Amino acid sequence: MDEKKEYIQNLLEILLKNSQLDNESSGKKWIADWIDSWVDIFRALSTDFKSKKKQLYYENYESAKYLKKGDETDVEQRFTDPYFLGQIELNEYETLNIYTIRCKDTLSERSSKKIQYEISKCILKNDSNYEVNLSGGIFIFYDTKAAFRFSLIYDIPYGTKRLWSNFRRYTYFVSKDQTNKTFIDRLSSCAFKSLENVIDAFSVEKVTKDFYTELENWYFWAMDKVRFPDDYLTLLSKGEESYLSSKKESLKVTGADELLSNNLIRLITRIIFIWFLKQKNLINNSFFDETYLNTIIKDFKKGNNYYNAILQNLFFATLNQHIKNRAFIDEGDFETNKKQYGVKTLFRYKDRFKIPESEVLKLFSDIP
Incomplete structure (x- = not known):
């Protein structure tokens, strides 16, 4: 991590840590x-930033409908203490x-994206x-719970008219409960030498391209390291040629x-999908908390225990099953569970948990 990025990250961490108002x-x-x-x-972001701290007053902006007193949005009550911090000469x-x-x-x-945009x-007008x-x-719209929205708004000259950037596009939501990696990366790498530089820092296309490049690199790196033992054993049972790699001490099979x-x-796409749901607060953060997971999963960091107990049950038995039908499979011989044979949408691996079956089901119960 370069010095500027590390410095920005440290400042942001301090800011979020101290930005909760209790009194x-x-x-x-x-x-x-x-x-x-x-x-x-x-x-820290720009040597051309000049601090000119000044409180603003809504009565100076009464021409806008969103700022009029008595408006149904109650802007003056909901959005307070507007300040001008300063200016960057790009x-x-x-x-x-x-x-x-x-x-x-x-x-x-x-x-409140739309109202914030109008304000x-x-x-700016x-x-x-x-x-x-x-x-x-x-x-920067901020609350008292250590979260803020960081948005870029700029005008687009269009003949005699004046258009404005889209309110949904150029914005970051930042909170103490997130890693905020993209925000920190994009902000700290911005040159702040032109409006185009700043727009690029908010560019979804650039972020998406960087994400897929990083994902592709990880995929090729993982191909030499990941193993799916059951699949290899299946190939072996069919008599396909195999050999032991003494260098990597892993089984490789022709074909x-x-x-x-x-x-x-499949593994990557499932993890991305689950992470997307987590970011939308549809999956409890406790599923990704190592300290908590150590209390409910046996040998948490060994073997496939986390994948089987949490991710596999999350993807198949939870997200692919109606809430009222979620249950554990009847484990035992073929006669015991022949009615459920081949059913992938039931919970498995109860032996991987430290907690009773009923508590496991309760853990997943609030996921839609």
Whole structure:
């Protein structure tokens, strides 16, 4: 990790750690500390950032419907303490303003995006009347629970009209409960020398390309290391030629590469799908907490115990089964479970858990 990125990450970790407000009486100092922290971050991001801390007042923006008193959105009650932090002079012709606004509601990845966008656009429209080179603004909407939305909004000249960037596209949601890796990577690598640089830092296409490149590299790395023992034994039982690699001390079978590739791709896609659901808060974070998992899974880090007990049961017995039909398979000989033979959508591996069967089912019960 380069020094700038590490420094930004450390500042952000400190910011999130200290950004939970437990007592409204200390609100003014808390807001001041929040603002000072962001000033430090932007100074680290760009040597062309100039701090000009100033509180804003909504009465100066009454022309916008979202900011009018008495509006049904109650903007002034829900979004308080708007501040102008400063400005980055991107180049001779472009500048970028930085703002923060406090949200009284708890923020989530999807909450209040449109209203926040309208507030931001209104402020930019007003400020651009006085600043010829103002190209856009970064708006940081934050709550009192250590979460914030970091959004870029800029205008797009179109003949005599003035269009604006899409409110859904150029935004990051950041919280103490996430790794925030993409946000830190993209922000710390931004040159802040042009509006195009800044837009690129928010580019979904670039993030997607980087993700798939990294995934592809991991896939080829894993192909030389991963093994699926049951599949190899199946091939051996069919009499296919095999040999032992003394260098890697792993069994290789002629004709197994395609099978290995297919199994690895299945594993990757299942993990990505499950992680996507986790990010959408549809799967409890405890399934990915090593400390907790050690208390419920036998020999947690050994063999396939985590994959079998959690991931396999999660993917097949939970996500592919109606909630009311979730149950463990009847384990035993063929006569015992012949009615369930070949059924993949029932829980298995009860012997891998430290907790009773009923508690395992309860653990998965709130997953849709």
